[in-house]
Amino acid sequence: xxxxxxxxxxxxxxxxxxxxxxxxxxxxxxxxxxxxxxxxxxxxxxxxxxxxxxxxxxxxxxxxxxxxxxxxxxxxxxxxxxxxxxxxxxxxxxxxxxxxxxxxxxxxxxxxxxxxxxxxxxxxxxxxxxxxxxxxxxxxxxxxxxxxxxxxxxxxxxxxxxxxxxxxxxxxxxxxxxxxxxxxxxxxxxxxxxxxxxxxxxxxxxxxxxxxxxxxxxxxxxxxxxxxxxxxxxxxxxxxxxxxxxxxxxxxxxxxxxxxxxxxxxxxxxxxxxxxxxxxxxxxxxxxxxxxxxxxxxxxxxxxxxxxxxxxxxxxxxxxxxxxxxxxxxxxxxxxxxxxxxxxxxxxxxxxxxxxxxxxxxxxxxxxxxxxxxxxxxxxxxxxxxxxxxxxxxxxxxxxxxxxxxxxxxxxxxxxxxxxxxxxxxxxxxxxxxxxxxxxxxxxxxxxxxxxxxxxxxxxxxxxxxxxxxxxxxxxxxxxxxxxxx
Amino acid sequence: xxxxxxxxxxxxxxxxxxxxxxxxxxxxxxxxxxxxxxxxxxxxxxxxxxxxxxxxxxxxxxxxxxxxxxxxxxxxxxxxxxxxxxxxxxxxxxxxxxxxxxxxxxxxxxxxxxxxxxxxxxxxxxxxxxxxxxxxxxxxxxxxxxxxxxxxxxxxxxxxxxxxxxxxxxxxxxxxxxxxxxxxxxxxxxxxxxxxxxxxxxxxxxxxxxxxxxxxxxxxxxxxxxxxxxxxxxxxxxxxxxxxxxxxxxxxxxxxxxxxxxxxxxxxxxxxxxxxxxxxxxxxxxxxxxxxxxxxxxxxxxxxxxxxxxxxxxxxxxxxxxxxxxxxxxxxx
Numbered sequence: 001x002x003x004x005x006x007x008x009x010x011x012x013x014x015x016x017x018x019x020x021x022x023x024x025x026x027x028x029x030x031x032x033x034x035x036x037x038x039x040x041x042x043x044x045x046x047x048x049x050x051x052x053x054x055x056x057x058x059x060x061x062x063x064x065x066x067x068x069x070x071x072x073x074x075x076x077x078x079x080x081x082x083x084x085x086x087x088x089x090x091x092x093x094x095x096x097x098x099x100x101x102x103x104x105x106x107x108x109x110x111x112x113x114x115x116x117x118x119x120x121x122x123x124x125x126x127x128x129x130x131x132x133x134x135x136x137x138x139x140x141x142x143x144x145x146x147x148x149x150x151x152x153x154x155x156x157x158x159x160x161x162x163x164x165x166x167x168x169x170x171x172x173x174x175x176x177x178x179x180x181x182x183x184x185x186x187x188x189x190x191x192x193x194x195x196x197x198x199x200x201x202x203x204x205x206x207x208x209x210x211x212x213x214x215x216x217x218x219x220x221x222x223x224x225x226x227x228x229x230x231x232x233x234x235x236x237x238x239x240x241x242x243x244x245x246x247x248x249x250x251x252x253x254x255x256x257x258x259x260x261x262x263x264x265x266x267x268x269x270x271x272x273x274x275x276x277x278x279x280x281x282x283x284x285x286x287x288x289x290x291x292x293x294x295x296x297x298x299x300x301x302x303x304x305x306x307x308x309x310x311x312x313x314x315x316x317x318x319x320x321x322x323x324x325x326x327x328x329x330x331x332x333x334x335x336x337x338x339x340x341x342x343x344x345x346x347x348x349x350x351x352x353x354x355x356x357x358x359x360x361x362x363x364x365x366x367x368x369x370x371x372x373x374x375x376x377x378x379x380x381x382x383x384x385x386x387x388x389x390x391x392x393x394x395x396x397x398x399x400x401x402x403x404x405x406x407x408x409x410x411x412x413x414x415x416x417x418x419x420x421x422x423x424x425x426x427x428x429x430x431x432x433x434x435x436x437x438x439x440x441x442x443x444x445x446x447x448x449x450x451x452x453x454x455x456x457x458x459x460x461x462x463x464x465x466x467x468x469x470x471x472x473x474x475x476x477x478x479x480x481x482x483x484x485x486x
Numbered sequence: 487x488x489x490x491x492x493x494x495x496x497x498x499x500x501x502x503x504x505x506x507x508x509x510x511x512x513x514x515x516x517x518x519x520x521x522x523x524x525x526x527x528x529x530x531x532x533x534x535x536x537x538x539x540x541x542x543x544x545x546x547x548x549x550x551x552x553x554x555x556x557x558x559x560x561x562x563x564x565x566x567x568x569x570x571x572x573x574x575x576x577x578x579x580x581x582x583x584x585x586x587x588x589x590x591x592x593x594x595x596x597x598x599x600x601x602x603x604x605x606x607x608x609x610x611x612x613x614x615x616x617x618x619x620x621x622x623x624x625x626x627x628x629x630x631x632x633x634x635x636x637x638x639x640x641x642x643x644x645x646x647x648x649x650x651x652x653x654x655x656x657x658x659x660x661x662x663x664x665x666x667x668x669x670x671x672x673x674x675x676x677x678x679x680x681x682x683x684x685x686x687x688x689x690x691x692x693x694x695x696x697x698x699x700x701x702x703x704x705x706x707x708x709x710x711x712x713x714x715x716x717x718x719x720x721x722x723x724x725x726x727x728x729x730x731x732x733x734x735x736x737x738x739x740x741x742x743x744x745x746x747x748x749x750x751x752x753x754x755x756x757x758x759x760x761x762x763x764x765x766x767x768x769x770x771x772x773x774x775x776x777x778x779x780x781x782x783x784x785x786x787x788x789x790x791x792x793x794x795x796x797x798x799x800x801x802x803x804x805x806x807x808x809x810x811x812x813x814x815x816x817x818x819x
Contacts, residue, residue, distance in 0.1 A: 005556075013586050021574065294570030298628060300539045301564030302587035304556060468539065468568075 006307045014311025019318045022282045058139040058207050060175035065150045067182035074218035076124050076143035084111045086138040139207050159200050185222040265431040266400040268354050269424050271324050276362045279320030280369040287373025296467050305464040313366045350431045357423035363452035364420040367459035374466035381473040396424030407432035416444045419451025490515050490639050490670040496545030505531040507694045518665045520681030521674035523691035529674040533643050560589040563637035567644045569628050571616040578612030581631050588635035602630040642673035678780035697787050709778040709786050711757045714749045716773040723769040730768035736760050
């Protein structure tokens, strides 16, 4: 019995060996689980690192030229309070991390402490300097009020000179100069003025951000007071609690994940992308291995080149499917166990398209990979063919986001009809909130099908000739000659 | 069906290079035929066409009565010149895989593999990875893979290359054994001496053309004996013997070769008569007619035909090792 001139039994045998020698190896099994493990372990770690990245404990002095005459002291206080707040948070986090420790005692020199000290009329400078010893993990900036009419350029020169000389106590060095306009608090003829910060070179952006926050807060509070408003009242008036939007479901309501759903629209496409890239990559490697180990002619004594290629493509498709099943399964499991993912669903059209798109996308990429593998003698030489194929695969990756935002834009519709990106694009569109009409899905599948047939035909020709060619790797011209020859 | 292989007017080119031209070939069932010729003569290309790995540009083929080997692959065993194994695969699994690809049923394969490994002095390697074996051992494994399905036609391309003398003898026995079991065997070699030892019939290919196709005995008979070998009676007689032989009518010159002293005869001289005269007129311990070897025949045919290579160049070409010539032929495509 033969199908398209091939014996199904032989093709299956080649496929089984291909699958077993790839997927049933320690390397593959470890590799499969390393990727999600990285996602699960590393991603939260990175996110928490980004969130917890506080300004480094920089020490220094900020010169303030306060032309309004009322803000300088407040800037100093705001900076101090911010430092106290950050320090308290850090202490709390440390206590949470250490479960054995009892609830952390209120640190002396905390916010309340500071406020009462300042209320009691203590000198701000003294309070700031006292904080120096207590706060270890936050930046402490001592403020130094300069003359209202001080020459800014002179202060800048001073900072330059300090930068040039070595040594000295860090706290006594200037980190910068803050200039507050004379009409920053009281409206002048051109409206309200503002402030300007000049910093020393390479001051941490988070520290200068803290200073700017303090300046803005101080100016704002002063403006409220100058306009005759009570600052507390205004704060209350302008604060509105933000609540999560809920989606009404059949039985009740649940937290809406519309934004997440938009990102997730690309998930099936990414799953296919990973499976196709992995299967294709292995196909390339095993083909080159068979060629370079010279086992290929031994194989050709038992099977035809077409049977060999078909078997290999099917075997690696099984590898890709295994990968998709494992990752897809992990995703589905996530829906049951992670509340945030619960309720995420895909339209039936996505579920129908998924296997079709996988097979078609895989056939196109895999046949190109098989052709590339058969044409060269070693992996190194395959690079020149790999780059364009990999770029084809990167295209849907980059397009995923714009297409899921505008699933029916002209470029989205056109790209869903152009192989080899068509199967990826149509899947993103189908999974979006505004899926395309059925005829477009059908047209896309037909276009991909034609693309797959063309790729298989081309690969079949190159494969047959390339397998027994040893020597200089071919260029495109030679490949076309092979296609004509075969 | 009486012929294992029939080829008529087969031509194969790679780009501008003609690898095989107008090849007619018939191989009787049950024979042991040698395909000989120097590197790059077109042997491997011819074999690949028989195996339907390459397809001829022109001409007709019939393999085991079928139009193409594609239809009879399971009845053919093939040991290619460019041969290898799956390095990471276990030896037993590799042979089983090849046997299954050749359509052997699953039952009893394991036992068969074990028997064959014993037969080629490789007991207990079934569970080793192929890469752990030496090159010669791998070659024996490949031989098993080419015969385990009991093919009707066995094609071996340069089967002896890379083997030590002991394994060469073992392989020679195995090949003869296959033929005794009724298998038609064809093997190619560029070392003519090997063909002489094993074959009943040889086909000689030179520059893509068949230049000879006959039984070994008939081929040798075609080339008249043109030299006589002799050994001086004692080492002291060397000079006297040589000059005595040189003076005999019909002797062109006397050389000292690795086979002894060799008296080259002029064209048309009766070798038997010279032999008798040497025996009676020169102080010799041994005198014999030197039977022409396949190499002599080849050189005779080719040097007589083309003339663009001297006899020495031709002999050197025959003896040079390696397979680079054949590889380059592919590259030029």
